[in-house]
Amino acid sequence: MKEQEDQTVDEQKEPNQYSRREMLKMSLLTGAGVAISMSGIGALTSMTNVFGETVKKSGSSSEKDIISFYGKHQAGIVTPQQTYTYLAAFDFTTSSKGDVIRLLKQWTLLAESMSQGKADHKYSNDWLPPKDTGEALDLPPSRLTLTFGFGPSFFSKKGIDRFGVKRKSPKHLKDIPLMPRDNLQEPFIGGDFCVQACAEDQQVAFHAIRNFIKSAVGKAEVRWMQSGFISAKHGKTPRNLFGFKDGTANADPKDSKAHEQIIWAGDEEPAWMNGGSYMAFRKIKMFLEVWDRSSLKDQEDTFGRKKESGAPYGKINEHDKVNPIQMPPDSHTAIAKRTGQQIYRRAYSYTDGVDPKTGYVDAGLLFISYQKNPAEQFIPMLKKMSKADKLNEYTQHIGSAMFAMPRGIKKGEYIGQPLFDSF
Amino acid sequence: MNLSKSILYTVLSVSILTVPVVSGCSNKAASSGEQKKETSSKDNELKSQVKEMEASLENLQNSLQDKNESKVKEYGKRLNKQWLTYENNIREKYPLLYTDTEKYLLPLYAEVTKDKLNSSKVQQLSVDLSRSFKNLRNAKESTQKTNKVLDSAVKKYQKYVNEQTGELVKSTKSFTDAVRANNTPKAKEAYAEARVYYERIEPIAESFGDLDPKIDARENDVDGEWTGFHRIEKALWKDGSLKGMTRYANQLDQDVAELQEKIEKVKLNPTQIVAGSMELLNEAAISKVTGEEERYSHIDLVDLNSNVEGSQAVYHAVLPVLNEKNKDLAQDLDTEFNKITVLLNEHKNSGAYLNYEKLKKSQVRELSQQLNTLSESMAQTAEIFQ
Numbered sequence: 124m125k126e127q128e129d130q131t132v133d134e135q136k137e138p139n140q141y142s143r144r145e146m147l148k149m150s151l152l153t154g155a156g157v158a159i160s161m162s163g164i165g166a167l168t169s170m171t172n173v174f175g176e177t178v179k180k181s182g183s184s185s186e187k188d189i190i191s192f193y194g195k196h197q198a199g200i201v202t203p204q205q206t207y208t209y210l211a212a213f214d215f216t217t218s219s220k221g222d223v224i225r226l227l228k229q230w231t232l233l234a235e236s237m238s239q240g241k242a243d244h245k246y247s248n249d250w251l252p253p254k255d256t257g258e259a260l261d262l263p264p265s266r267l268t269l270t271f272g273f274g275p276s277f278f279s280k281k282g283i284d285r286f287g288v289k290r291k292s293p294k295h296l297k298d299i300p301l302m303p304r305d306n307l308q309e310p311f312i313g314g315d316f317c318v319q320a321c322a323e324d325q326q327v328a329f330h331a332i333r334n335f336i337k338s339a340v341g342k343a344e345v346r347w348m349q350s351g352f353i354s355a356k357h358g359k360t361p362r363n364l365f366g367f368k369d370g371t372a373n374a375d376p377k378d379s380k381a382h383e384q385i386i387w388a389g390d391e392e393p394a395w396m397n398g399g400s401y402m403a404f405r406k407i408k409m410f411l412e413v414w415d416r417s418s419l420k421d422q423e424d425t426f427g428r429k430k431e432s433g434a435p436y437g438k439i440n441e442h443d444k445v446n447p448i449q450m451p452p453d454s455h456t457a458i459a460k461r462t463g464q465q466i467y468r469r470a471y472s473y474t475d476g477v478d479p480k481t482g483y484v485d486a487g488l489l490f491i492s493y494q495k496n497p498a499e500q501f502i503p504m505l506k507k508m509s510k511a512d513k514l515n516e517y518t519q520h521i522g523s524a525m526f527a528m529p530r531g532i533k534k535g536e537y538i539g540q541p542l543f544d545s546f
Numbered sequence: 547m548n549l550s551k552s553i554l555y556t557v558l559s560v561s562i563l564t565v566p567v568v569s570g571c572s573n574k575a576a577s578s579g580e581q582k583k584e585t586s587s588k589d590n591e592l593k594s595q596v597k598e599m600e601a602s603l604e605n606l607q608n609s610l611q612d613k614n615e616s617k618v619k620e621y622g623k624r625l626n627k628q629w630l631t632y633e634n635n636i637r638e639k640y641p642l643l644y645t646d647t648e649k650y651l652l653p654l655y656a657e658v659t660k661d662k663l664n665s666s667k668v669q670q671l672s673v674d675l676s677r678s679f680k681n682l683r684n685a686k687e688s689t690q691k692t693n694k695v696l697d698s699a700v701k702k703y704q705k706y707v708n709e710q711t712g713e714l715v716k717s718t719k720s721f722t723d724a725v726r727a728n729n730t731p732k733a734k735e736a737y738a739e740a741r742v743y744y745e746r747i748e749p750i751a752e753s754f755g756d757l758d759p760k761i762d763a764r765e766n767d768v769d770g771e772w773t774g775f776h777r778i779e780k781a782l783w784k785d786g787s788l789k790g791m792t793r794y795a796n797q798l799d800q801d802v803a804e805l806q807e808k809i810e811k812v813k814l815n816p817t818q819i820v821a822g823s824m825e826l827l828n829e830a831a832i833s834k835v836t837g838e839e840e841r842y843s844h845i846d847l848v849d850l851n852s853n854v855e856g857s858q859a860v861y862h863a864v865l866p867v868l869n870e871k872n873k874d875l876a877q878d879l880d881t882e883f884n885k886i887t888v889l890l891n892e893h894k895n896s897g898a899y900l901n902y903e904k905l906k907k908s909q910v911r912e913l914s915q916q917l918n919t920l921s922e923s924m925a926q927t928a929e930i931f932q
Contacts, residue, residue, distance in 0.1 A: 216915070249681055250817055250928035341882070341919040 189264045192238045194531040196387060196398055199268030200469070200493050201376055204353060205321040208471045209332040210404070210489060211348040212274070212314025212524060213339060220286045224543055226342045230271075230318075230335060231537040237331050240264035256337065259330035267322040269331060271538050272402050272526030277315045288542055293388075293396045293527040295498045299403065302509035302520065310347040311406050311522025319402070319491070325350070347522070349406065351471025351489040360433060360441065364472050364486055365414055365517070367426050368433035371441055373467055385465045388495045395541035398530030401497045403466075405490040405505075406473075406522025412483050414517045425513045427454030453513040462504040466492040487518070497525060592639070595632040596683045599625060603679065607672050610665060618668065622658030626651065636682065643682050645815075650675040685932075695866045696816050696930070703819050703863035707747050710856075711806045714743035718802045722795035725778055728788050737779060738845050738898075744775070745852030746859070747809075748829060749822035754808050760801045764841065773797050776842075783842035816864070820927050823860035826853040827921040835914045837902040847899035850913070851890050857924065858883050867930045875926055882920040889916055 190198050215223060236242065240263055242255035277285070278292045298313055318335055322328040329350070336345050353369075355361035363369035374381035383389075388396050414422070423430055427450035433441035435456060437449030447457040469492065475485040494500040509515070529539050602625045609617035629651055637644045654671040657663050721736035744751065744762065752758040759767065761774045777794050781787060833839045834850035861868075861879055868876040889912065893900045905913075 248684070248928065248932050249677065250820065250931045252925050337922075340922040341878075344915055 188266045189239055190266050190268050192235045192269070192532065193534050196400075196531045197270050197528055198238070198531075199270035199319055199321055200386065200400060200528070201382055201467070202266075202268050202321075203376055204469055205266050205268070205323050205328075206352060206354055207323070207325040207328045208319060208321045208351045208489070209328045209348060210320075210351065210471075210491070211318050211332050211335070212346045213316040213318070213343040214346045215277070215285070215315050215343045217342045218285060220543070222342045223286055224537070226339060227539055228537040229338050231532065233334055233338060234269040234331075234538070237334070238264060238267045238269060240267075256330065256333055258333075259327050262324055262327050262330075265322040265324040265327040267320065267327050267331060270319040270321075270402075270528060272317045272319075272528040273539065273542075274314045274316060274524065274526050276313060280315075286543075291393045291395065291542055293399075293401075294392055295401060295496055296525060296527045297498075299405075299497075299502065299505070299523050299525050302505060304509055304515055305520050305523070307523055308521045311349070311524075313524050314346045314526075316343065317402065317404075317524065317526045325352070349473055349489055349522075351473045353471045363470075363488055364409055364411060365422070365426075367422075367428065367430055368441060369470065369488075370468070371433060374465070382467075384495075385500070386467045386493050386495060393542075395529050395539065396527060400493045400495060400528045401501075402526045402528055403490070403492045403494070403497055403501050403505075404522070404524040404526070405488075405520050407488045407490055408485070408519045408521050409487040410483065410517050410519075411486055417517075424451050424454060425517070427451060427456035451513065453511055455508075455512050455514045458508055458512050459504065462507055464500045464504050466494045466500050466504070468492045487521075493528070588635075588639075592632075592635060593683055595628070595635070596679055599628050599632070600676065600679050600683070602628060603672060603676055606668075607676075610669055610672070613665075615663060615665075618663065618665070619658045622654060622668070626655040626658075640682065640685050643678065643685055647675065647678040647682065650678060695870070696864075699863040699867060700814055700816055700819065703860060704814055706859045706863070707750055707809060707814075710743050710747045711809045714740065714747070715802050715806050717743055718798060721778075722799050725788055725791050725795040730782060730788060733778070733788065734782055734843070737775070737782065737843065738848050741775065741840075741845065741848055742852045745849045746826075746856035748853070748856070749825040750809060750812070750814075751805055752825075753812075754805065757801060757805050757808070761798065761805065764839070774801070776840075779840065779842050817928075817931060819860050820864065820930070823857040823927070824921070824925060826857040826860075827917065827924055829853050831914065831917050831921060835910060835917060837910075840902070844902040845899065846902040847890065847893055847905075850917075851899065854883070854886055854890070854917075854920075861924070861927070864927060864930060868927065871930050871932065872926075875923065875929065878923045879920075879927070882916075882923055886913075886916045886920055889913060 190202055192198060217223065217226075233243075237259075240259075242257070242260065273293075273296075275296050275298055278289050278296070279285070301307070318332065320328045320331040320335075322331070332348065336348075339345070353361050360368040360370040374385055386400050388399050388401070390397050392399070417425075419430060423436075427445075427447075428435050432439070434443055435445040435450065436454075437446060438444065445456060445460050447460050450457045452458075468490075471489045471491070473487055473489050477483070478485040492501060509520070529542065532538060532540075602621050606618055606621035606625065609615075609621060629647075633644065633648075636647070650671050654668060654675060657668050657671070717736065717740040721733060721740045724733035724736050748758075748762070751761065759774075762776065763772060763774055764776045765772060765780065773794055775798065778788075778791055778798070781789075781791050830850045830853040834846050834853060837844065837846045839849050840846045861883065865876060868879075890899070893905065893909070
């Protein structure tokens with residue numbers, strides 16, 4: 124109850140901003156998505172000027188769009204969410220810093236050319252395997268973005284400063300502590316390095332990850348990989364596999380001021396992270412069969428929102444102001460709301476066939492959020508939800524990782540370069 | 547022998563099945579030694595010659611499409627004439643590509659000089675030929691030295707294969723003798739020994755059509771009668787009885803002897819050898835590291851190690867050329883072969899490899915990843931053909 128009162132007071136202070144703040148304060152499962160709803164063709168064009176990162180090539184198909192790989196911040200974070208993702212974590216098998224740098228350079232070249240829809244076809248001889256695997260040859264760039272991050276084990280593993288970069292460790296990079304109901308399952312825990320590939324075409328996204336894995340042989344191996352999808356009609360907030368709108372609360376993709384507050388780390392961090400962010404990853408299994416036989420009332424009580432309209436309890440429209448007093452106290456929205464924190468969500472749904480143990484469909488959510496200070500913004504929120512969220516009856520967290528995503532890459536630089544430069 | 551093998555087989559662009567024609571050529575090539583002058587202008591000359599031939603070939607293909615038989619013949623003959631004019635220049639500089647071109651051009655010429663030409667055959671040959679031309683056009687000059695060294699690499703490897711085959715015949719005999727004597731413990735021991743020699747040269751054995759299935763098929767791999775090593779393996783480890791196995795033992799001796807006869811006659815070429823070394827590693831990665839090959843005896847690690855050794859023999863044979871073309875790659879391969887050998891040695895108990903079933907999942911994965919790393923480097927060995 125105390126939290127609830129605090130919240131009310133807090134809201135009264137800034138009546139003018141409430142809708143923006145309301146949206147930002149929404150959380151985990153009901154979080155993301157304004158971004159997505161904006162990703163329609165018209166919205167894209169209008170965003171071009173603001174970000175300077177979307178370059179229209181020709182025609183009106185968003186598949187033809189190229190998202191610049193270079194910039195102040197990495198692409199694939201506030202970039203309007205693409206339909207498909209492949210998310211992969213790598214472990215370095217080499218102990219040589221030189222090898223790591225060589226691989227990062229190679230990945231940089233790959234990422235740059237693939238995001239423009241180009242592939243390496245330099246001819247050498249017929250007896251050699253082709254350099255590029257080829258399945259994206261005739262496909263457009265499809266707004267492919269590749270986003271990179273370093274895990275805690277990259278800086279220190281079993282107390283060893285593996286690559287001599289420990290002194291440049293980011294401030295808040297730690298494994299997410301074990302939560303009350305966690306049932307984490309190998310291999311979806313941690314990783315030295317992460318690559319998030321997103322595109323409007325699943326084959327383009329897979330091609331990117333595949334060629335990353337291929338070029339890493341001997342230096343790094345893929346620890347885990349997960350594909351995801353998310354889709355909504357133009358202008359609508361996408362829905363998660365429980366059928367509820369999943370989003371509504373993200374900062375507007377154009378609101379760079381909000382991004383500074385929520386997403387981008389500043390000069391409190393080592394230089395390579397200034398303009399970077401932290402990615403929190405949770406693989407959340409959703410028990411679809413159990414959910415599907417719950418009454419509509421139960422489902423809506425669980426979220427604290429109406430299923431069809433997405434309106435919070437006691438309100439009419441999706442974006443109406445949330446008032447926790449009007450919804451069950453253990454509902455997902457009420458709990459999230461009371462944490463008073465903001466994160467930037469970029470989640471995808473996943474399906475993994477059938478769980479051989481139960482015969483249930485194996486599916487869920489790849490929760491991905493970006494924030495500048497996970498210790499403050501994310502971990503406390505997760506803790507509260509893990510304890511009390513009514514949604515926990517239908518979900519289980521089975522994977523977890525945290526990565527520090529460096530600032531954007533300048534032309535001529537390689538991924539994470541300032542981390543390795545000797546000053 | 548399994549299904550994936552046959553897939554691999556077709557996938558590899560230079561299959562060991564292709565008729566070996568190369569080894570004669572490098573001898574011819576070794577004759578002239580002072581070709582350093584005006585390399586670049588000579589290269590340009592070659593390029594324009596190849597372009598002329600490509601133009602003729604394109605005309606031939608177009609005529610083929612128009613079903614204009616007399617034109618096809620005309621261009622086919624023109625192509626042959628051009629080739630005869632230019633081939634000396636090409637043979638000296640690019641012996642491998644030279645034979646690769648002749649392999650298709652000669653039968654094509656034979657076809658267009660017939661009264662009635664087989665257009666689908668001409669079509670296929672023309673496709674292969676245009677590929678050879680493309681290789682020629684992009685070729686970098688290989689030195690005379692390289693040719694000599696490649697030639698001796700082939701000889702060295704051929705010697706290795708003959709030795710291994712000799713050992714295979716001997717060790718198979720010890721195995722089949724034990725089977726005929728109904729001595730199960732001895733047969734089990736001898737089985738593992740004989741497998742070593744077969745697995746080291748498997749791709750060569752596979753190139754003789756039906757011999758490999760007769761010797762190495764697993765249950766359900768073949769439509770006809772199941773014979774060979776794995777038939778007896780099942781009797782030894784699963785059925786626990788050698789009853790009725792004498793017949794298979796005799797057959798195996800016979801098949802292995804036939805294999806030796808064929809191998810002694812075969813002429814290998816460098817591209818086949820390198821492709822074979824990859825086949826060995828792919829085999830190891832697909833059916834050995836997964837424990838599918840030796841499903842009753844579980845001696846998959848023996849096979850895996852033998853595949854790696856067979857591949858390493860190729861590495862040793864081509865090392866002098868590799869040192870010349872890409873020293874770093876040679877060094878990498880050395881490191882990777884060492885690593886996998888060390889790793890495999892960790893899975894030994896008093897000198898013998900552990901039963902595959904004793905391996906932990908994480909150990910299998912580690913082996914698989916090391917094999918992957920080695921294979922990735924080995925695949926680059928074809929750089930020696932540039």
